[in-house]
Amino acid sequence: MNTYEQGQVLLINKPLHWTSFDVVRKIRNSIGIKKVGHAGTLDPLATGLLIICTGKFTKKINEYMAREKEYSGSFTLGATTPTYDLESEPGNFKSIENLSYEEIKNTNQKFTGEILQIPPAHSAIKLEGKRVYQLARKGAEVKLEPRKILIKEFEVGEIRLPTVDFRIVCSTGTYIRSLANDFGEALGCGAYLSSLCRTRIGEFKLEDALSIEELANSN
Structure with missing residues (x-):
């Protein structure tokens, strides 16, 4: 099991015009695992911090979404x-x-x-x-x-x-x-x-x- 499957939190600067799921899909392809999710949607016209959870850390998504x-x-x-x-x-x-x-x-x-x-x-x-x-x-x-x-x-x-x-x-x-x-x-x-x-x-x-x-x- 690689480190991404074990679970990681990735901090991504979402580009303009990308959907949050575009980022998830790109990272799935980049790291080679399917279990990837984001902790809080950013609209396509917004930029900035998107928390991406991989592997076992996808269980933490709701915890991160609840933060200020x-x-x-x-x-x-x-x-x-x-x-x-x-x-x-x-x-x-x-x-x-x-x-x-x-x-x-x-x-x-x-x-x-x-x-x-x-x-x-x-x-x-x-x-x-x-x-x-x-x-x-x-x-x-x-x-x-x-x-x-x-x-x-x-x-x-x-x-x-x-x-x-x-x-x-x-x-x-x-x-x-x-x-x-x-x-x-x-x-x-x-x-x-x-x-x-x-x-x-x-x-x-x-x-x-x-x-x-x-x-x-x-x-």
């Missing part, structure tokens, strides 16, 4: 999208010329601490046995119940309108896309997630992660 997450990225104000990110086209354009920097900076306070969040209709959550994004793509009305999440830290960084940079530390189950949409709603102008990078999961940090190429070259 940290993200950095940007919202774009003045429009919304059906998916709350750039997987779909922006629309519902509204003026942001009357927004003050102070108003934008202070809006994070409405989303700090324990809050209720409605997940996006375009997500992998199951409703009546089907993924809700499949229902949403068919034009069906999707109603999801709010979920309790914890936003431990929410920093508004540089503001270069219409773009607002952020850093967020949150509990598992938090949808940053929903947070972007809710942030824009609170400002009255709409917003969508325009970039996202996961920088930490529990004690695991992005700076310690390998690229797909680096992992392939190490085998």
Whole structure:
């Protein structure tokens, strides 16, 4: 039994446009075993830390998924999208010329601490046995119940309108896309997630992660 079958935790920097399963499939081919899984999905348009478990360590996936997450990225104000990110086209354009920097900076306070969040209709959550994004793509009305999440830290960084940079530390189950949409709603102008990078999961940090190429070259 090789070390991958015995169990390893691999920290991978997921590239832009790759699905989390694309990474799993690539690593399966690279290390030559089938028992490989990831501990927490990153959307195709997100980059950053993906924890990959191999062999016997796939039993630890739920444990790693439950850990605190940290993200950095940007919202774009003045429009919304059906998916709350750039997987779909922006629309519902509204003026942001009357927004003050102070108003934008202070809006994070409405989303700090324990809050209720409605997940996006375009997500992998199951409703009546089907993924809700499949229902949403068919034009069906999707109603999801709010979920309790914890936003431990929410920093508004540089503001270069219409773009607002952020850093967020949150509990598992938090949808940053929903947070972007809710942030824009609170400002009255709409917003969508325009970039996202996961920088930490529990004690695991992005700076310690390998690229797909680096992992392939190490085998």
